Structures are given as C-alpha cells and as structure tokens.
Amino acid sequence: MIETWINIVLNLLVALFVLAGTFFILSASIGVVRFPDVYTKLHAATKASTLGIAFILIGAFTYLYLEHSIVSGKLLLAIVFIMLTAPVGAHMMGRAAHTSGVKPYLKNRNDEYEHAVKVYKKKNQ
Amino acid sequence: MTNILTATDNILQITLMISFIGIALSLALLLYRVITGPTQPERAVALDAIGINLMGLAGLMSIYLVTTKLNDVILLIGILAFLSTLAIAKYLEKGVIIDRDVD
Numbered sequence: 001m002i003e004t005w006i007n008i009v010l011n012l013l014v015a016l017f018v019l020a021g022t023f024f025i026l027s028a029s030i031g032v033v034r035f036p037d038v039y040t041k042l043h044a045a046t047k048a049s050t051l052g053i054a055f056i057l058i059g060a061f062t063y064l065y066l067e068h069s070i071v072s073g074k075l076l077l078a079i080v081f082i083m084l085t086a087p088v089g090a091h092m093m094g095r096a097a098h099t100s101g102v103k104p105y106l107k108n109r110n111d112e113y114e115h116a117v118k119v120y121k122k123k124n125q
Numbered sequence: 126m127t128n129i130l131t132a133t134d135n136i137l138q139i140t141l142m143i144s145f146i147g148i149a150l151s152l153a154l155l156l157y158r159v160i161t162g163p164t165q166p167e168r169a170v171a172l173d174a175i176g177i178n179l180m181g182l183a184g185l186m187s188i189y190l191v192t193t194k195l196n197d198v199i200l201l202i203g204i205l206a207f208l209s210t211l212a213i214a215k216y217l218e219k220g221v222i223i224d225r226d227v228d
Binding site for chain 2: 001004007008011012014015018019021022023025026028029030032033038041042045049050052053056057059060063064067068070072074075077078081082085086088089092093095096097099100102
C-alpha cells in the first residue's frame with residue numbers, strides 16, 4: 001500500500017527532474033545559437049548545461065534507486081565531476097579566445113583583461 | 126491503486142520521449158553553430174556543449190532501458206569531453222598542445 005504510493009511519487013519526481021533538465025539543456029543550446037559573442041556564448045553553454053545535466057543525472061539516480069534499489073555512486077560522481085570541470089574548461093576557452101584575438105561585443109566598455117595583460121608584459125620586460 | 130501506478134509509468138515514458146526529442150533538437154542547434162561558427166573558439170564552445178548533451182542522452186537512455194551499465198559510459202564521456210576541451214583551448218591559445226613554458 002504505502003510502497004505503491006512511494007513508487008507513484010518517485011515516478012512523478014523522476015519525470016519532473018528529467019523534464020527540467022531537458023528544458024535547461026535546450027535553453028543553453030538556444031543561447032549558444034542566439035548570443036552575439038564568444039564570451040556570452042560561453043556563459044550560456046557552461047552554466048545552463050551544468051544545471052541541466054545535474055537535473056538529468058539526479059533523475060537517473062532516483063529511477064535506478066526505485067527500480068533496482070541500488071545507490072549508484074557513479075552518477076553522483078559524474079555530477080561532482082561536471083561541476084568541477086565545467087568552470088575550468090570555460091576559463092581556458094575564454095582565455096584562448098581572448099589571446100587569439102576575438103573582440104568583445106560591447107564596444108563602449110573597455111577591455112580590462114587586455115589592459116591587465118599590457119601591464120603584466122610591461123612589468124616583465 | 127495499480128491503475129495510478131501504470132498511469133505514472135505511462136507519464137514517465139511520454140516524458141522520456143519528449144526529453145529525447147528536446148535533446149535531439151539541442152544537438153541539431155549546436156551542430157549548426159559548429160558548422161557556421163564565425164570564429165574558431167565558438168566552434169570549440171559548441172563542441173564542449175555537444176559533449177555535455179551526449180552525457181544527458183546516455184542518462185536518459187539508462188532510464189529508458191532500465192539498466193545500470195551506462196553509468197561508466199556517462200563518466201567516460203564527461204572525462205573525454207573535458208580533456209578535449211582543454212586540448213583545443215591550448216591549441217587555439219599557443220599553436221601547440223604540449224609545451225614547456227610555465228604559466
């Protein structure tokens with residue numbers, strides 16, 4: 001009796017998690033298509049994709065616990081791994097884009113990172 | 126009671142189908158950005174997002190097939206996507222991937 005109710009609630013919870021994750025991943029991809037600049041595209045692709053993949057993996061974790069009654073540590077490890085490595089990859093990609101000469105979209109704001117690089121190079125000469 | 130359980134199972138199956146279609150659409154949009162990206166770093170960013178979408182697709186497939194054998198696949202896709210992103214970033218920044226100067 002009570003186990004059937006728990007199964008019903010967990011099924012609905014898995015459906016909700018999977019739907020939320022799909023929404024965030026789809027909105028991240030729309031952001032990658034629509035934003036005007038490398039840096040804004042990086043902002044969309046990193047943060048929203050991380051949230052969406054966390055939702056989908058939590059849904060898979062809950063469903064595997066519901067069906068097989070196992071606690072899969074690998075899915076939690078994958079969530080932690082994505083949350084650790086997505087900012088590192090985004091930082092590397094942003095610095096590579098700036099070094100290879102991609103200008104920011106907003107022209108009226110000054111590029112503070114370029115100024116910092118100039119000061120650093122002048123100090124090291 | 127059993128009727129409600131089968132109804133929620135059907136809801137879960139329909140939700141999985143909707144999620145598969147959504148992630149396929151997202152992969153198509155990212156592939157458009159990879160092909161017609163104006164600069165090279167935008168293509169690299171879209172490739173990184175494609176790796177993350179593949180992780181989500183493997184997770185959805187593990188729900189759809191009710192199996193635990195895809196968990197290793199999810200971890201492995203994540204690690205390979207991170208390493209490839211780092212390699213592409215190093216190549217775009219300096220022209221070489223493995224170099225000796227420390228910064």
